[in-house]
Amino acid sequence: MMNLPTWVKDAIFYQIFPERFARSERLTKPANLESWESPPTVRGFKGGDFLGILEHLDYLEDLGITALYFNPIFQSAANHRYHTHDYYTVDPILGGNKAFAQFLEAAHHRGMRVVLDGVFNHASRGFLQFNHIMENGAQSPYVDWFIVKKFPLYAFDEKRKPNYACWWNNRELPKLNTDHPQVRDFIFDVAEYWLRQGIDGWRLDVPLEIKTPGFWEEFRRRVKAVNPEAYILAEIWDEAKPWLQGDHFDATMNYGFNRACYGLFGQEVLDTSQRPGGFKLKRLDARHFARQIDHMLNLYAWPFTLAQYNLISSHDEPRFLTMMGGDKRRLRLATLFQMAFPGAPSIYYGDEIGMEGSHDPDCRRAFPWDENRWDHALRADFKRYIALRKAHPALRSGDFVTLYAKDLTYAFARVSAEETVVVALNAGATPVEVTLRMENLAPPDAVFTEAWTETPLPVNGGALTLSVPPLEGRVLIYS
Numbered sequence: 001m002m003n004l005p006t007w008v009k010d011a012i013f014y015q016i017f018p019e020r021f022a023r024s025e026r027l028t029k030p031a032n033l034e035s036w037e038s039p040p041t042v043r044g045f046k047g048g049d050f051l052g053i054l055e056h057l058d059y060l061e062d063l064g065i066t067a068l069y070f071n072p073i074f075q076s077a078a079n080h081r082y083h084t085h086d087y088y089t090v091d092p093i094l095g096g097n098k099a100f101a102q103f104l105e106a107a108h109h110r111g112m113r114v115v116l117d118g119v120f121n122h123a124s125r126g127f128l129q130f131n132h133i134m135e136n137g138a139q140s141p142y143v144d145w146f147i148v149k150k151f152p153l154y155a156f157d158e159k160r161k162p163n164y165a166c167w168w169n170n171r172e173l174p175k176l177n178t179d180h181p182q183v184r185d186f187i188f189d190v191a192e193y194w195l196r197q198g199i200d201g202w203r204l205d206v207p208l209e210i211k212t213p214g215f216w217e218e219f220r221r222r223v224k225a226v227n228p229e230a231y232i233l234a235e236i237w238d239e240a241k242p243w244l245q246g247d248h249f250d251a252t253m254n255y256g257f258n259r260a261c262y263g264l265f266g267q268e269v270l271d272t273s274q275r276p277g278g279f280k281l282k283r284l285d286a287r288h289f290a291r292q293i294d295h296m297l298n299l300y301a302w303p304f305t306l307a308q309y310n311l312i313s314s315h316d317e318p319r320f321l322t323m324m325g326g327d328k329r330r331l332r333l334a335t336l337f338q339m340a341f342p343g344a345p346s347i348y349y350g351d352e353i354g355m356e357g358s359h360d361p362d363c364r365r366a367f368p369w370d371e372n373r374w375d376h377a378l379r380a381d382f383k384r385y386i387a388l389r390k391a392h393p394a395l396r397s398g399d400f401v402t403l404y405a406k407d408l409t410y411a412f413a414r415v416s417a418e419e420t421v422v423v424a425l426n427a428g429a430t431p432v433e434v435t436l437r438m439e440n441l442a443p444p445d446a447v448f449t450e451a452w453t454e455t456p457l458p459v460n461g462g463a464l465t466l467s468v469p470p471l472e473g474r475v476l477i478y479s
Contacts, residue, residue, distance in 0.1 A: 002246040002303055005201070005229045007113065009306040009396050011067040012386050013346035014060060017315050018070050018094055019045065019079045020366045021349055022052030027095050037368070040361040045079050048366070049095040050103040056369075057106055063352060063379070064386035067113040067344070069203055069233075071315055073100065076124065080315070080364070082117075082205065083124035083172055087190040104198050113200035115231055120187045121209040122166065122173040125155050130174050144180050167209065178212040188222045195223065201231030203309075204249070208236060216248045233309050237277045244304045251307040254343060255279075256296055258311055261334040262323060264289040265427050267408060269325040276317040286427070290405035297342065297400055306397060308343035313351050319363050322356045329471035332381055333425055336473045339385040340395050340414060340423045352382040388451055388475065394419045403436045409468065413441055419479035422448065426468040436464045442478045451475035 023036065027049050034044040072081035075089045090100040107114055123130055129142035137151045147165035154160040155171055167173040176183050191202060202223065207216065223230050234240065234249040239256070243249050255277055262270055263284030272281045284292065297305060312334050313320045324330040331351070338345045350367050354375035357363035368374070389395045394416040404411035408428035414421045420442050426432050438446070439462050446459045457466060457476055468474050
């Protein structure tokens with residue numbers, strides 16, 4: 001039984017790196033914080049928090065956001081908080097459990113879902129059970145919670161290789177021994193605890209690093225028993241057919257979508273020496289782009305495709321706008337495509353106002369709340385694209401039909417029983433005129449309407465002919 005959450009296909013996600021989105025004056029913070037405006041550093045803190053996010057829910061609601069995904073929020077000595085100290089405690093710098101509870105209630109009051117980052121493959125040197133082993137060695141009752149090869153632990157000795165299992169040999173991230181039943185029960189209890197506090201799902205960090213047989217099947221059973229509508233989103237960067245069969249995860253972070261967008265919309269500016277996520281980038285013409293899209297849409301059963309988390313930027317890559325050489329027209333095209341594509345679109349905080357950023361930590365800059373620093377026209381277009389998706393059910397769950405793929409122009413339709421929505425995208429530098437065959441998609445005498453200008457465009461002889469300006473998109477609707 002698939003048991004997928006019904007709300008995801010209609011969701012508009014917004015990813016927040018909690019340390020960098022907003023800081024409230026109502027919370028007392030440690031004194032040694034970096035200035036909000038200064039470039040981010042690997043070890044520095046800027047003091048973002050959940051009351052700050054709560055205070056800007058109006059901003060998110062105005063944009064059209066209905067779901068929030070947060071990078072890790074639990075107590076940690078790292079600004080990104082993937083080094084978890086205490087899985088039951090929201091980091092004090094973020095405002096602790098009390099501020100999170102206030103935020104969660106306010107978000108739910110506005111109809112916004114909240115998904116947290118679950119880092120269950122590894123913990124940190126500050127995690128109680130690992131600290132216990134550092135203090136007590138082989139006599140620690142928790143010695144089997146980790147995979148220790150030798151004592152004493154070389155947890156801080158940079159001159160020696162780690163003598164315990166850790167993620168990518170990073171001694172700061174000791175790997176949890178999920179073969180141990182107490183460790184499994186601990187992780188499952190954490191997942192259940194926060195669901196009972198009201199969160200709406202988990203994004204799972206590096207889940208394929210956990211090799212214990214049956215682990216993720218049991219995780220799913222436990223999660224869905226608490227909330228059948230909980231979203232289980234896996235960080236898998238490539239194809240994941242074995243994992244999207246109804247017994248593991250509901251969806252993956254769709255980096256294949258992101259890479260396809262790089263290829264077409266950045267075709268003329270893309271620096272292919274970049275390796276986001278370790279993947280080689282390719283410039284794509286519309287024909288090769290169409291092949292990638294068709295392949296993507298046929299990978300999984302349709303309900304899983306509708307639940308995919310479709311991202312353009314993330315905390316792990318340079319921002320899309322930076323990858324496009326700062327050309328906002330290309331970001332607009334990719335975002336329009338994203339809002340018309342099957343699956344749940346996600347905006348990385350600040351993309352909508354033109355934030356840039358290169359590799360980590362630069363892609364994790366603080367959100368500038370000085371509106372003079374925003375690109376208001378870009379944000380207005382993001383709002384238009386989001387509103388378009390919300391207004392037309394075909395864009396959320398309709399069939400996907402490729403209509404045209406030549407040179408740098410790509411057109412497709414989303415089709416439901418009630419409406420047909422046509423989207424034509426020109427990623428080239430010159431205007432194009434395209435003729436789209438509409439047989440079986442609309443009546444011979446149908447009149448389509450331009451989405452924003454309401455200009456009529458009739459079907460003539462079973463064909464729809466339209467011009468598309470350079471680096472722009474057109475959306476036509478028949479209902």
